[in-house]
Amino acid sequence: MPGEPLIYARGLTKTFGSLRAVDAVDFSVTRGEAFGFLGPNGAGKSSTMRMIAAVSPRSGGDLRVLGLDPDRDGPTIRGRLGVVPQEDNLDLELTVRENLYVYGRYFDIPRRELRARIERLLDFAQLSERADERVEPLSGGMKRRLTIARSLVNEPDLLLLDEPTTGLDPQARHALWDRLYRLKAEGVTLVLTTHYMDEAEQLCDRLVVMEGGRIAAEGSPRALIGRYCTREVVELRFGPGESERMAAKLTGLGGAGVSERIEVLPDRLLVYTDEGDAAVAAVEALRLEPVSVLVRRGTLEDVFLRLTGRHLVD
Amino acid sequence: MSSRALPVRVVPPGMFGLGRGRRLIERDLLVARRVWWVPLSGIAEPVFYLLSIGIGIGKLVGRIPGPHHTTIVYATYVAPALLAASAMNGAVYESTFNVYFKLKYAKIFDAVLSTPLEAVDVARGEIAYALLRGTFYAAIFVAMMAALGDLVSVWAVLALPAAMLISFAFSAVGMAATTYMRGWTDFDLVQLVLLPLFLFSTTFYPLSTYPRWLQLAVECTPLFHGVSLVRALTLGQVGPAAAGHAAYLVVMGVIGVVVASRRVRVLLLE
Ligand SMILES: Nc1ncnc2c1ncn2[C@@H]1O[C@H](COP(=O)(O)OP(=O)(O)OP(=O)(O)O)[C@@H](O)[C@H]1O
Numbered sequence: 005m006p007g008e009p010l011i012y013a014r015g016l017t018k019t020f021g022s023l024r025a026v027d028a029v030d031f032s033v034t035r036g037e038a039f040g041f042l043g044p045n046g047a048g049k050s051s052t053m054r055m056i057a058a059v060s061p062r063s064g065g066d067l068r069v070l071g072l073d074p075d076r077d078g079p080t081i082r083g084r085l086g087v088v089p090q091e092d093n094l095d096l097e098l099t100v101r102e103n104l105y106v107y108g109r110y111f112d113i114p115r116r117e118l119r120a121r122i123e124r125l126l127d128f129a130q131l132s133e134r135a136d137e138r139v140e141p142l143s144g145g146m147k148r149r150l151t152i153a154r155s156l157v158n159e160p161d162l163l164l165l166d167e168p169t170t171g172l173d174p175q176a177r178h179a180l181w182d183r184l185y186r187l188k189a190e191g192v193t194l195v196l197t198t199h200y201m202d203e204a205e206q207l208c209d210r211l212v213v214m215e216g217g218r219i220a221a222e223g224s225p226r227a228l229i230g231r232y233c234t235r236e237v238v239e240l241r242f243g244p245g246e247s248e249r250m251a252a253k254l255t256g257l258g259g260a261g262v263s264e265r266i267e268v269l270p271d272r273l274l275v276y277t278d279e280g281d282a283a284v285a286a287v288e289a290l291r292l293e294p295v296s297v298l299v300r301r302g303t304l305e306d307v308f309l310r311l312t313g314r315h316l317v318d
Numbered sequence: 319m320s321s322r323a324l325p326v327r328v329v330p331p332g333m334f335g336l337g338r339g340r341r342l343i344e345r346d347l348l349v350a351r352r353v354w355w356v357p358l359s360g361i362a363e364p365v366f367y368l369l370s371i372g373i374g375i376g377k378l379v380g381r382i383p384g385p386h387h388t389t390i391v392y393a394t395y396v397a398p399a400l401l402a403a404s405a406m407n408g409a410v411y412e413s414t415f416n417v418y419f420k421l422k423y424a425k426i427f428d429a430v431l432s433t434p435l436e437a438v439d440v441a442r443g444e445i446a447y448a449l450l451r452g453t454f455y456a457a458i459f460v461a462m463m464a465a466l467g468d469l470v471s472v473w474a475v476l477a478l479p480a481a482m483l484i485s486f487a488f489s490a491v492g493m494a495a496t497t498y499m500r501g502w503t504d505f506d507l508v509q510l511v512l513l514p515l516f517l518f519s520t521t522f523y524p525l526s527t528y529p530r531w532l533q534l535a536v537e538c539t540p541l542f543h544g545v546s547l548v549r550a551l552t553l554g555q556v557g558p559a560a561a562g563h564a565a566y567l568v569v570m571g572v573i574g575v576v577v578a579s580r581r582v583r584v585l586l587l588e
């Protein structure tokens with residue numbers, strides 16, 4: 005069915021006893037998109053991913069994945085998904101190559117075809133040299149790459165990645181991003197969860213911010229920054245314990261139309277503004293003499309922290 | 319399509335045949351290739367019993383009445399029971415210790431269940447693999463019995479299939495029990511069950527030796543039926559009772575498969 009979303013969720017709910025881990029969320033993901041779930045620990049990201057992956061029955065609401073109902077057509081759906089779980093669950097008793105082989109056989113891929121795919125995947129994951137070693141002693145980054153390679157063995161239409169780069173060093177993260185770009189360019193639909201805002205900004209066309217099992221906001225990274233943040237943020241540092249006092253003196257900035265809002269943190273003040281330089285000039289005009297001044301762009305991190313909580317002074 | 323779908327609905331799905339569970343057997347065999355010597359320890363045990371008790375005690379006992387007014391040596395009487403026990407042991411070791419490790423530590427099934435395989439495939443695949451291990455033990459043992467002249471009837475060609483049935487019943491129930499285990503200490507219970515089963519299931523002497531109440535108790539336990547079935551075959555004393563023994567083991571296995579599938583679903587697919 006052309007135009008039908010790959011994932012369609014309405015009022016999707018997951019309860020564990022009395023806990024509503026996912027509380028009536030609505031979202032849909034279209035073909036070719038890279039879609040993200042952002043949210044603090046316990047927001048319900050993994051629970052949502054597991055329902056999409058047809059390994060966790062929903063407690064309520066509607067869910068269609070690839071046009072099918074996970075409760076009824078679980079095996080068919082899973083046959084067309086690639087899944088990278090939050091925690092690697094590689095088969096530690098097998099070698100790198102055997103992991104791909106055995107996993108591919110779970111999808112009934114014929115042996116000869118599978119062998120060809122494995123060579124390509126080893127290359128893709130930069131693991132060809134370690135192909136015949138056991139998995140156990142591999143580094144975290146290698147294991148993660150292998151898990152991603154494994155998820156691709158059935159050439160999935162939809163790839164689900166639960167915190168794909170958590171715990172990796174910057175090199176390994178960038179190497180993984182590079183792999184994910186390539187998949188996206190090949191038309192694979194990506195759904196990922198992450199705690200890293202730069203990752204979400206880099207990879208996601210569209211994302212939702214989850215908190216407490218609900219969706220707090222939805223949009224493209226740009227649109228979310230536009231809606232919940234300003235173009236620029238001025239970070240002002242004052243001496244210890246001076247932030248509150250200085251914030252009071254800065255309240256005039258809002259009235260002057262220079263700043264949308266000011267946030268007081270223990271160690272610094274954040275002035276949200278569309279014109280960073282104008283705001284800095286206004287601060288200088290007040291002769292407040294901060295220890296340091298930094299003008300930066302508004303980021304998804306600002307959006308995230310605003311939506312998922314941090315004390316704010318508007 | 320619809321003509322095929324109907325019987326699947328009537329019979330619980332996958333009660334017969336392995337379906338995708340085959341894939342799990344492939345995986346287990348790949349691992350086993352690397353530790354091929356492990357089963358040797360398991361097969362050694364019944365062999366030691368046969369050589370020590372069968373032959374040693376056999377010296378004291380002398381010849382005993384066999385089928386059709388013949389007499390047999392004591393080892394010929396004990397061997398089928400040891401065969402049944404080895405089929406049980408192989409199956410139970412695999413379906414308890416190894417399955418528990420895969421379930422709780424290696425998280426093998428978590429990965430498996432994110433592929434088209436379902437809980438019932440996991441149960442069937444693992445039970446079938448444990449059955450294979452039990453069968454492997456039993457086959458070695460049968461070969462030894464043949465060499466020692468302990469197969470005195472043509473019915474003995476069915477001894478190995480009967481041993482497989484025993485392996486099936488114990489694999490299935492072993493795996494079902496494993497899904498309830500809370501830690502390694504619970505495995506002491508496995509030993510606590512296996513030892514009396516081994517000693518009391520008419521392994522070394524006939525049921526008539528026991529007082530009536532103990533006979534009734536023994537008749538309820540599974541290895542007794544396994545031993546009786548295998549002994550009937552290897553000694554050629556096959557009667558209607560043999561069908562009853564076989565039926566007991568089939569029912570036990572089917573219950574085990576159903577419970578194990580349900581439990582895998584409850585544990586891993588919440
Ligand atoms: N199997 C389970 N049984 C009971 N509670 C669960 C289960 N799985 C998740 N939860 C609870 O559901 C809530 C959401 O968990 P979930 O793992 O979906 O969060 P998350 O957004 O993925 O968090 P994280 O960023 O830490 O991975 C948490 O309160 C968690 O404790």
Ligand SMILES: [Mg+2]
Pocket residue numbers: 049050051090166
């Ligand atoms: Mg999670």
